[in-house]
Amino acid sequence: MNIIYHPSSQTFHLYNDFFSYIIGVLPDGGLGQYYYGRPIRDRKDQSHFFESSNRGMTVWPLEDRPDYSPETTQLEYPSLGRGDYREPAYEIVSQNGSSISDLKYTSHRIYDGKPPIKGLPHSYTECDDEAKTLEIDLKDKIKGTLLTLIYTIYRDYGVMTRSVKYKNTGQATLYLKRALSMSLDLPDHDYIWMQFSGAWGRERIPHEKRLENGITAIDSLRGHSSHHQNPFVILRRPETTETQGEAMGFSFVYSGNFLALAEVDNYDMTRILMGIHPQNFSWKLEGGDSFETPEVIMSFSSEGLNGLSHTLHVFLRERVARGPWRDRPRPILLNSWEALQMDFTEGSILRMAQKASKLGIELFVLDDGWFGQRTEASGLGDWFVDVSKLPEGLSGLSKKINSLGMDFGVWIEPEMVSPDSELYRSHPDFVLHEPARSMSLGRNQLVLDFSNPHVVDYIFGMLMRVFDGANISYIKWDMNRSISECFSSFWTADRQGEIYHRYILGVYEFYERLIKAYPDVLIESCASGGGRFDAGMLYYAPQAWCSDDTDACERIKIQYGTSYGYPLSSMGAHVSACPNGQVNRFTPLSTRANVAYFGAFGYEMDFNHLGDEELNEIKAQIKFMKENRELIQFGRFYRLISPKDDHLSSWMVVSPDRSRAIVGLYKILNTVNAGFYHIKLLGLDPQKDYLIEGTGEIYGGDELMCRGISSKSDASTNGVAKFLGIGQDLDRDFGSRIYVLREVR
Numbered sequence: 055m056n057i058i059y060h061p062s063s064q065t066f067h068l069y070n071d072f073f074s075y076i077i078g079v080l081p082d083g084g085l086g087q088y089y090y091g092r093p094i095r096d097r098k099d100q101s102h103f104f105e106s107s108n109r110g111m112t113v114w115p116l117e118d119r120p121d122y123s124p125e126t127t128q129l130e131y132p133s134l135g136r137g138d139y140r141e142p143a144y145e146i147v148s149q150n151g152s153s154i155s156d157l158k159y160t161s162h163r164i165y166d167g168k169p170p171i172k173g174l175p176h177s178y179t180e181c182d183d184e185a186k187t188l189e190i191d192l193k194d195k196i197k198g199t200l201l202t203l204i205y206t207i208y209r210d211y212g213v214m215t216r217s218v219k220y221k222n223t224g225q226a227t228l229y230l231k232r233a234l235s236m237s238l239d240l241p242d243h244d245y246i247w248m249q250f251s252g253a254w255g256r257e258r259i260p261h262e263k264r265l266e267n268g269i270t271a272i273d274s275l276r277g278h279s280s281h282h283q284n285p286f287v288i289l290r291r292p293e294t295t296e297t298q299g300e301a302m303g304f305s306f307v308y309s310g311n312f313l314a315l316a317e318v319d320n321y322d323m324t325r326i327l328m329g330i331h332p333q334n335f336s337w338k339l340e341g342g343d344s345f346e347t348p349e350v351i352m353s354f355s356s357e358g359l360n361g362l363s364h365t366l367h368v369f370l371r372e373r374v375a376r377g378p379w380r381d382r383p384r385p386i387l388l389n390s391w392e393a394l395q396m397d398f399t400e401g402s403i404l405r406m407a408q409k410a411s412k413l414g415i416e417l418f419v420l421d422d423g424w425f426g427q428r429t430e431a432s433g434l435g436d437w438f439v440d441v442s443k444l445p446e447g448l449s450g451l452s453k454k455i456n457s458l459g460m461d462f463g464v465w466i467e468p469e470m471v472s473p474d475s476e477l478y479r480s481h482p483d484f485v486l487h488e489p490a491r492s493m494s495l496g497r498n499q500l501v502l503d504f505s506n507p508h509v510v511d512y513i514f515g516m517l518m519r520v521f522d523g524a525n526i527s528y529i530k531w532d533m534n535r536s537i538s539e540c541f542s543s544f545w546t547a548d549r550q551g552e553i554y555h556r557y558i559l560g561v562y563e564f565y566e567r568l569i570k571a572y573p574d575v576l577i578e579s580c581a582s583g584g585g586r587f588d589a590g591m592l593y594y595a596p597q598a599w600c601s602d603d604t605d606a607c608e609r610i611k612i613q614y615g616t617s618y619g620y621p622l623s624s625m626g627a628h629v630s631a632c633p634n635g636q637v638n639r640f641t642p643l644s645t646r647a648n649v650a651y652f653g654a655f656g657y658e659m660d661f662n663h664l665g666d667e668e669l670n671e672i673k674a675q676i677k678f679m680k681e682n683r684e685l686i687q688f689g690r691f692y693r694l695i696s697p698k699d700d701h702l703s704s705w706m707v708v709s710p711d712r713s714r715a716i717v718g719l720y721k722i723l724n725t726v727n728a729g730f731y732h733i734k735l736l737g738l739d740p741q742k743d744y745l746i747e748g749t750g751e752i753y754g755g756d757e758l759m760c761r762g763i764s765s766k767s768d769a770s771t772n773g774v775a776k777f778l779g780i781g782q783d784l785d786r787d788f789g790s791r792i793y794v795l796r797e798v799r
């Protein structure tokens with residue numbers, strides 16, 4: 055890993071074992087992008103990568119260089135108004151109304167380590183020598199702006215992080231109308247764009263399209279990163295597969311409105327942009343003021359999509375997530391929501407908990423309904439215990455749960471308020487709204503104005519009082535509606551464009567305070583399921599509730615899609631009762647667990663409603679997970695077969711020393727009289743032999759990877775699939791099997 059500056063050619067080369075990234079100063083003093091791809095050797099002069107030409111209708115800023123046109127050049131952080139007609143990376147409006155800007159390189163610094171970004175989530179280092187940072191200063195003298203492009207590369211991870219700092223160095227006020235975190239110009243457009251889209255209950259399903267001339271974009275304008283589009287995209291080469299070829303990922307470390315965009319121009323170059331969505335955004339910069347953008351993690355792999363995911367899994371787990379839970383296997387929890395919703399008493403909670411403790415559950419989570427006069431339409435924001443349900447408060451309940459040998463966790467939704475609540479009646483000014491205009495309801499609730507620091511203080515104080523004396527080990531932080539009427543009376547008219555971003559800064563500030571107050575507590579983020587599942591949230595909460603859809607079959611798709619950009623340790627995944635509450639489907643208890651194992655595992659059901667057979671099965675599931683969660687949550691994950699055809703799906707994890715592996719194989723819809731299929735495993739040691747536990751069968755790692763686990767069904771008779779001769783649990787809709795492989799010597 056190194057960052058080298060060659061003064062003679064004014065080029066910068068950032069490289070590690072995974073990629074090279076080369077930038078150079080252009081003829082007009084701006085910055086050009088020269089190369090991003092597999093590592094290449096450093097040379098003193100790589101300015102021959104610079105390409106530009108005078109084509110019909112192009113313009114040139116330098117009188118004597120008609121061959122240099124911004125429009126035909128790969129630019130590093132493109133401006134507006136000087137002849138580049140593609141989407142710009144930023145826009146600054148000066149007092150005379152001009153958006154024209156022009157950045158010139160002035161200086162740079164290269165140093166060990168990585169600087170923090172104040173008030174925003176960001177990746178970090180544990181010691182300075184594991185990363186190097188380059189800061190490049192660019193100035194627009196006429197506007198009086200200094201932009202610092204910040205790049206960090208890591209020795210051990212195939213990632214580079216990028217962010218930008220703006221400073222108004224003049225006296226006159228400026229308005230930042232667009233301040234994206236990164237721009238990347240690539241020399242061709244031979245890419246497939248992958249996005250992870252959905253809606254409530256069906257988040258992060260992969261969608262692919264070939265980049266063509268014009269703009270491809272995803273975004274969120276909902277005030278949170280959203281169920282609809284995830285702030286993570288991949289560009290892969292058409293020939294790239296799960297196991298080979300080049301792929302690059304772009305993960306936005308941010309939880310609010312975002313834009314991710316690819317523009318293929320008419321000379322077949324591709325520009326990638328990512329950052330805070332410019333719509334509904336503006337930031338006032340008075341003389342001397344600064345603004346820092348959130349960070350983008352750019353990841354690169356020449357080992358296919360599984361390679362890219364692995365890079366991201368390890369990086370997000372080890373250098374974005376923080377705190378004592380970062381490296382710890384996650385507790386197996388029982389959450390009260392799907393079983394009891396808001397209709398419970400201390401008695402019913404304790405009955406659930408007593409049964410759970412006998413089965414081996416480690417953490418009992420009390421979900422929504424414990425505070426205020428809570429109903430679906432009231433009580434949110436009233437953070438005091440409903441003593442008609444819990445006469446001894448959270449502190450009394452937590453003690454009783456603890457005495458059963460389990461930790462206690464609790465649900466909160468601090469950003470919201472019900473109109474029918476004491477909080478709203480006494481502080482109607484606390485919500486985001488434009489006075490005189492009616493407010494839209496979402497889930498019967500309004501959004502508190504977290505751009506106002508007094509509101510953040512007030513709610514934080516309330517929560518601290520109610521938590522006082524309770525032994526809380528886990529907090530589930532929920533957020534259940536998108537923002538509308540985004541207006542804050544706390545801020546002046548010229549700052550209304552800042553509210554969406556200030557809201558998220560308020561959320562981050564609240565999280566930071568919570569972590570400070572309860573450093574050992576495990577926080578799980580949630581937003582009606584996976585409506586704020588992003589790299590930013592992982593900085594505060596190392597796991598997130600994947601989706602409100604807990605149906606095993608749907609969850610295969612959701613968790614499969616999520617795995618492209620996020621580690622298994624971050625995916626809250628629970629076994630729930632049947633028929634499933636979201637899709638009314640019956641799936642075997644074994645399949646529900648076989649899917650949920652591949653995440654932060656738990657249950658959402660009242661075990662008192664189950665018979666002995668199911669209870670014994672659950673006991674065995676919990677035992678299995680306790681024995682294997684370290685491998686599953688921190689091992690190397692591989693996608694094997696995509697569930698997109700609703701037929702068969704498979705994934706696996708392998709321990710770092712390749713001595714153990716666990717494979718999940720899922721039949722979605724069964725077929726009759728099907729041919730044999732072979733599940734080719736990945737990541738094993740070809741030289742080792744592996745025992746498939748429970749079967750006595752031993753196969754070579756090479757056999758398992760090259761020939762695969764095979765179905766030995768007799769296709770000519772009845773199509774019964776007998777996997778390695780064990781069980782017929784795959785011979786049905788929603789059947790599944792787990793294979794545990796162990797090295798034998």
Ligand code: GLA
Nearest residue numbers: 391421422580581582583602
């Ligand atoms: C959201 C969450 C659920 C549950 C409910 C409670 O929908 O995603 O898990 O906590 O809120 O109201």
